Amino acid sequence: MRGRLVAGNWKMHGNRASNLALLNSVLAGIAGLEGVTCAVCVPFPYLGEVAGQLKGTSIAWGAQNVSEHAQGAYTGEVSAAMLAEFGCRYVIVGHSERRQLYGESDAQVAAKFAAVMAAGMTPILCVGETLEERDAARTEAVVGRQLSKVLEKTSFGKAVLAYEPVWAIGTGRNATPEQAQEVHAFLRRKVSPETAVIYGGSVKPQNAAAIFAMPDVDGGLIGGASLVAKDFIDIVKAART
Ligand code: 13P
Numbered sequence: 001m002r003g004r005l006v007a008g009n010w011k012m013h014g015n016r017a018s019n020l021a022l023l024n025s026v027l028a029g030i031a032g033l034e035g036v037t038c039a040v041c042v043p044f045p046y047l048g049e050v051a052g053q054l055k056g057t058s059i060a061w062g063a064q065n066v067s068e069h070a071q072g073a074y075t076g077e078v079s080a081a082m083l084a085e086f087g088c089r090y091v092i093v094g095h096s097e098r099r100q101l102y103g104e105s106d107a108q109v110a111a112k113f114a115a116v117m118a119a120g121m122t123p124i125l126c127v128g129e130t131l132e133e134r135d136a137a138r139t140e141a142v143v144g145r146q147l148s149k150v151l152e153k154t155s156f157g158k159a160v161l162a163y164e165p166v167w168a169i170g171t172g173r174n175a176t177p178e179q180a181q182e183v184h185a186f187l188r189r190k191v192s193p194e195t196a197v198i199y200g201g202s203v204k205p206q207n208a209a210a211i212f213a214m215p216d217v218d219g220g221l222i223g224g225a226s227l228v229a230k231d232f233i234d235i236v237k238a239a240r241t
Helices: 016-029 044-054 080-085 096-101 106-118 131-135 139-151 177-190 205-212 229-238
Strands: 005-009 037-041 059-063 090-093 122-127 160-163 196-200 219-222
Touching (some): 005 090, 005 196, 005 229, 016 229, 037 090, 044 059, 090 106, 106 122, 122 139, 131 139, 160 177, 205 219, 205 229, 219 229
Parallel strands (some): 037 059, 059 090, 090 122, 122 160, 160 196, 196 219
C-alpha cells in the first residue's frame, strides 16, 4: 500500500564480498530510520545468501525478473514459486532494460505481474517512455498502455508502480520533479489513491529530496546510486516522511 519505499536495483552488478560489504554499510547507515521501507533487488544467484544476511533486519529484498510460466521446460528461467519459497517480497517486472534488450512485450509483462501476485509477492511494475515518445507528446499514451495491459489481466492490488522514463535511466539526466509529478498523478488516477508510485531514473543524493517532495512521488527505484552505500543511505533518508 501507499507508503514510502526506496528500492535498490543492483542490475547485473556485485559479488559475494561486495554485496556483504554494501549491505553491512547500508544497514548501519539506516539503523533506526523510520518512515520509509528500504529494499534491494539483487541478481538471482545471490538471492538466497542475501536473504540470510538480511533476515531480521529492516531491509527487504527482491528479484529483478521472473518467468511468466509456473514451471516446465524453460531453460534459464526462474518461477515466482521458486522466489516465494525463499521469502522473496518484491519482484521488478517490466523494467525497460527487459523490454528493450530482451524484447519483453506488454503481454509478457502482464503475465509476469500476474504470476508474482498469485505467488503472494509484491510486483514493482515499471513503465516509462523513450525520449522519442516524450518528444512526440506520447508519454501518457505509452505509460497508460503499459499499465492498461496489466490491469486488463489482474487487479493492481497492493503492487507498486514505478515510473522510469527510459531517457533518464543510467544517463545522469533525471526527470525534473515536475515532470515526475505530472506522470505520477496521471498513473495514480488509473490505479488507486492508495497505490505506491515510485520514481526511477538517475536518482542521486543531490536530486532525491526534490523529487520525493512531490505529492504523488512515494519514493524511488535506484540503479547506479544503490551500489554506493553512502549515496543509497542518503537517498533512503531523503524519502523519510
Ligand atoms: P539509474 O538510477 O542508474 O538511472 O537506474 C534506474 C533504474 O533503472 C532502476 O530500475
